[in-house]
Amino acid sequence: MAKSLTEQLLGAGLVDKKKVDKARKEKRKEKKSAGSVAADTQARLQQERAQQIARDRELNQQRLEQERARAIAAQVKQMLQHSAQRADGDIRFSFTDPRSNKIKQLYVDVNVQNQLARGQLAICVEGDNYVLVPRVVADKIRERQPQAVIFLAEPNQEVPAEDDPYRDFPIPDDLMW
Numbered sequence: 001m002a003k004s005l006t007e008q009l010l011g012a013g014l015v016d017k018k019k020v021d022k023a024r025k026e027k028r029k030e031k032k033s034a035g036s037v038a039a040d041t042q043a044r045l046q047q048e049r050a051q052q053i054a055r056d057r058e059l060n061q062q063r064l065e066q067e068r069a070r071a072i073a074a075q076v077k078q079m080l081q082h083s084a085q086r087a088d089g090d091i092r093f094s095f096t097d098p099r100s101n102k103i104k105q106l107y108v109d110v111n112v113q114n115q116l117a118r119g120q121l122a123i124c125v126e127g128d129n130y131v132l133v134p135r136v137v138a139d140k141i142r143e144r145q146p147q148a149v150i151f152l153a154e155p156n157q158e159v160p161a162e163d164d165p166y167r168d169f170p171i172p173d174d175l176m177w
Contacts, residue, residue, distance in 0.1 A: 076145045080124055085132040087112065095123060095151040106130055116153060123151040 089109030122138030
């Protein structure tokens with residue numbers, strides 16, 4: 001049988017026993033370190049996979065939230081379109097737009113003005129347009145998208161105190177200003 005390279009070099013006298021043992025030890029160390037490098041690489045790959053999975057979950061959650069927001073916006077738009085009431089008239093109804101903190105006006109008739117003052121109608125916004133809707137619809141819209149409801153008069157449930165000298169003179173809700 002053929003001799004190994006180490007045995008041939010020892011036989012020729014080119015290397016001694018100490019050098020051969022030293023070379024074998026270094027070779028074993030390299031194999032062990034290669035195994036630990038592979039374990040390190042594998043651990044790093046697992047960590048990267050876990051990070052990628054976390055990123056994918058986060059992106060998926062964001063996408064689902066965007067889809068929910070679009071669905072809610074579509075529901076609100078549909079409710080506004082189906083239950084919108086006309087705002088034609090010659091009486092100016094003023095209200096504050098919370099988006100711009102400016103006083104805006106709608107021209108309505110007496111009946112609509114009274115309903116707005118009593119809280120039976122609400123003013124909602126669709127894009128840049130103001131839409132009159134019944135209170136029931138406005139409450140549903142407020143649940144889904146609170147910023148869409150611009151004006152909704154709350155019925156006054158306060159009972160004046162017994163010793164209040166002005167209890168016989170309530171302040172009307174429909175003051176013109």
